[in-house]
Amino acid sequence: MQMENFNDLAAFAVVARERSFTRAAAKLRVSPSALSQTVRNLEERLGLRLLTRTTRSVASTEAGERLLRTIAPRFEEIEAELAALSALRDKPAGTVRITAGEHPAVSILQPALKRFLPDYPDIQVEIIIDYGLTDIVAEGFDAGVRMGEQVAKDMIAVPIGPQMRMAVVASPAYFERNPPPQNPQDMTSHNCINTRLPTYGGVFSWGLEKNGREVKVRADGQLIYNSLSMRLSSALDGLGVAYMPEDQVLPYVADGRLVRVLEDWCPYFPGYHLYYPSRRQQSPALALLVDVLRYRSR
Incomplete structure (x- = not known):
């Protein structure tokens, strides 16, 4: 040929x-x-x-x-x-394709790129928001972002954020109409704002834990989203109880627009990791981005 x-x-x-x-x-x-x-x-x-x-x-x-x-x-x-x-050039160049959920894309990737990209005009970063457990090799991505325990064993995983914690929240107006829950079992009587993840198909269950006792809450509700921002806005509007990443709701809890409940049932867990195939040679652009994103505990 x-x-x-x-x-x-x-x-x-x-x-x-x-x-x-x-x-x-x-x-x-x-x-x-x-x-x-x-x-x-x-x-x-x-x-x-x-x-x-x-x-x-x-x-x-x-x-x-x-x-x-x-x-x-x-x-x-x-x-x-x-x-x-491209490593032979003065500055790395090329495109880096990353798949990530909405939360790490907004809270970790976007702030890092704001600092990083102005110094490297020849690097292009494409971020695809996807809640599924994407096969990055089959789909042509250079890297992906997942929780630490979700990364496959044959991948190189780099921590890019601290430990995480979830929060159960609703507006003061909602709790005026519905008594705040005292334990996970009380959630069955509340209107929960839920999430559907494509990988599992069903509604995402809320993982609550206290003193080694783990409870999976599968509460019903009128609203199901695959958007972080819509869950937050619906909670602020008093439409139900939401299960959200702690960092996304703390400002609203501090100013009284949201009320946090079941805090002692929300333990810390491993945070986000950037992962990529161990058998694939890193491009200079990806290697540089990995170093920028790597979480360094203060």
Whole structure:
């Protein structure tokens, strides 16, 4: 196969990983029709069908899966080596793609980038807010952010924040209408503002613990969000009781707009970690960002 046809192989690899011509075309910055024709030309030259196309999805054939397993690691190695060459420049350059939940993105990543990016104009950071436990290798991310206990054992994990604690809060107006809970069992009579996480499918249960006794609260409520800010605003509006990261509600507790309950049932737990594959060579841009984000206890 001639050298110029390697672009076709790279295009096929992106389509096979994304399982979508539309998403792959967006990543490659080409039109879906042009990308489809590129893959079709590759199939004609090889004399094999590599992808099975339907109106709703794209899947690799047996030949396509075999080809993807063979070429994908090679392209990753080439990309890593090309990225490593930027270390020869005065300042690192390149794009760093990170997947994270809304809370660490707002409370940790964004403040760090405010300090970091002005000094490195050739570095671009893309942050995708996602509550699912994303496979960063399969989805093409350089790194992800999760709680410490959620990071897979085959990943390198770097702490980027202190220990965390949750808080159960509601507005004074809400507690005027509903007696504040004295224990986790009382939550069954309250209107709880809940969260649905895509990885587990169901409503997120509130983990409360005291003196070694752990209780999972699965309380009902009228509101379910996958947004931190909407849970907070609904609690401030008096629509129910919310289970929130402590740092997000303490200012409102201090000024009397929220009331905290069951504080002795909210222990500390390991905070957020930035993680990335141990087998992949770090780009200079990612290595620099890891050092900036690394949590250093005061």
